[in-house]
Amino acid sequence: MALDRPDLRARARAEREARTQLQARRVRRTVLRRDGMRSEVAGSDGSTRWLLNFCGNDYLGLASHFQVSGALQDAAALHGVGSGGSHLVSGHHALHDALEREIADWLQLPAALLFGSGFAANLAVVQGLLGEGDACVQDRLNHASLIDAARLAGCRLRRYPHADAQGALRQLRTLPEGAAMLATDGVFSMDGDIAPLRELAIVARVQQALLYVDDAHGIGVVGPDGRGSVVEARLDVEAVPLQLVTLGKALGGCGAVLAGDADLIGHLAETARPYVYTTALPPAVAGAALTAVRIARHEHWRRERLTALVQRFRARALRLGLDLMPSQTPIQPLRCGDNATALAMSAALDAAGFWVAAIRPPTVPDGQARLRVTLSAAHGDADVDALVDALATARDACADAARRTRP
Numbered sequence: 585m586a587l588d589r590p591d592l593r594a595r596a597r598a599e600r601e602a603r604t605q606l607q608a609r610r611v612r613r614t615v616l617r618r619d620g621m622r623s624e625v626a627g628s629d630g631s632t633r634w635l636l637n638f639c640g641n642d643y644l645g646l647a648s649h650f651q652v653s654g655a656l657q658d659a660a661a662l663h664g665v666g667s668g669g670s671h672l673v674s675g676h677h678a679l680h681d682a683l684e685r686e687i688a689d690w691l692q693l694p695a696a697l698l699f700g701s702g703f704a705a706n707l708a709v710v711q712g713l714l715g716e717g718d719a720c721v722q723d724r725l726n727h728a729s730l731i732d733a734a735r736l737a738g739c740r741l742r743r744y745p746h747a748d749a750q751g752a753l754r755q756l757r758t759l760p761e762g763a764a765m766l767a768t769d770g771v772f773s774m775d776g777d778i779a780p781l782r783e784l785a786i787v788a789r790v791q792q793a794l795l796y797v798d799d800a801h802g803i804g805v806v807g808p809d810g811r812g813s814v815v816e817a818r819l820d821v822e823a824v825p826l827q828l829v830t831l832g833k834a835l836g837g838c839g840a841v842l843a844g845d846a847d848l849i850g851h852l853a854e855t856a857r858p859y860v861y862t863t864a865l866p867p868a869v870a871g872a873a874l875t876a877v878r879i880a881r882h883e884h885w886r887r888e889r890l891t892a893l894v895q896r897f898r899a900r901a902l903r904l905g906l907d908l909m910p911s912q913t914p915i916q917p918l919r920c921g922d923n924a925t926a927l928a929m930s931a932a933l934d935a936a937g938f939w940v941a942a943i944r945p946p947t948v949p950d951g952q953a954r955l956r957v958t959l960s961a962a963h964g965d966a967d968v969d970a971l972v973d974a975l976a977t978a979r980d981a982c983a984d985a986a987r988r989t990r991p
């Protein structure tokens with residue numbers, strides 16, 4: 585019988601065409617140089633321009649801190665570029681160890697394990713602990729890596745309405761057999777709100793489920809000494825046996841560290857495929873992260889500055905009637921609704937010298953496109969004031985344009 589398989593190039597073309605129709609195409613913008621929060625960005629016509637970045641995750645301004653880049657250079661001079669192997673063969677370095685110890689000490693947790701990325705760490709936790717017959721119950725707005733992790737683990741995945749601990753309880757009750765994990769973002773990446781961790785901890789305890797908190801956007805920013813959402817919720821390692829610290833957001837570098845219960849971490853270090861079968865991060869990257877963690881732990885003024893900027897942004901934006909979401913973190917999304925409005929707002933801001941990317945489905949639910957504004961301790965008061973004014977001008981211009989085109 586002649587085969588008649590779908591042509592994958594034709595399928596990709598059709599999907600691209602569908603994304604074009606929905607104004608859901610995604611493009612990369614190339615950064616040529618950075619200077620604090622300003623980036624020189626290449627245009628599609630070969631031109632370049634400087635934009636003030638309000639959509640990154642460098643919340644504490646550590647991504648280009650001179651001590652952090654100095655630590656990277658010094659460690660690269662001493663130890664070279666690559667780790668040369670996976671952790672369990674020959675790639676595990678003293679700087680990896682030192683970073684794990686520093687984070688365990690910061691969070692006052694028994695153990696920590698370094699990964700190449702937060703995405704890989706999430707795959708490792710769920711796949712390393714759950715299998716067929718087990719259950720993973722997740723917030724509907726969890727990061728894509730957690731959703732994919734459950735799919736890859738082959739366990740049953742159930743999602744509950746956003747931040748709804750009762751919903752989590754209902755879902756866990758429907759799956760009484762097998763081991764269970766309750767997984768949530770600490771700070772939600774596209775909304776900026778914080779999970780109801782104390783209520784979720786009670787649900788997890790009652791249902792004998794392991795509570796896992798992905799605190800990618802909480803660490804360094806939320807809680808005393810920036811120790812994250814779990815400490816802010818006054819939960820210990822009994823309540824939250826594992827949590828994820830990413831190094832690529834407030835800590836300004838790249839990679840991630842799982843922290844928590846020593847037995848679980850030890851198990852994952854020997855068995856989790858995304859840990860075992862990959863090259864260890866360059867030791868110099870770990871050295872840079874070690875310096876960044878020390879700065880994040882001790883320079884409280886960075887968090888105080890960030891808090892002041894968040895309040896300044898919200899007060900001014902609300903005064904001008906901007907449609908903010910209820911977030912107290914540096915993630916301050918502005919609702920736009922449809923993709924076209926989000927793109928038009930983003931383009932108007934770009935023309936005014938601000939870089940605020942339009943976030944559209946499937947990253948956020950259908951009809952909830954937004955501008956995900958993010959603030960950093962490295963922004964100035966005047967930067968924030970100018971951004972809010974530009975947002976209000978862009979909103980008014982988009983509303984005028986919509987009125988003009990209405991039949």
Ligand SMILES: Cc1ncc(COP(=O)(O)O)c(C=O)c1O
Pocket residue numbers: 700701702703704706727729769773798800801830831832839840
């Ligand atoms: C909530 C959350 N978890 C995990 C990740 C993945 O982390 P990484 O960028 O280190 O792979 C991200 C980053 O986009 C995130 O926002």
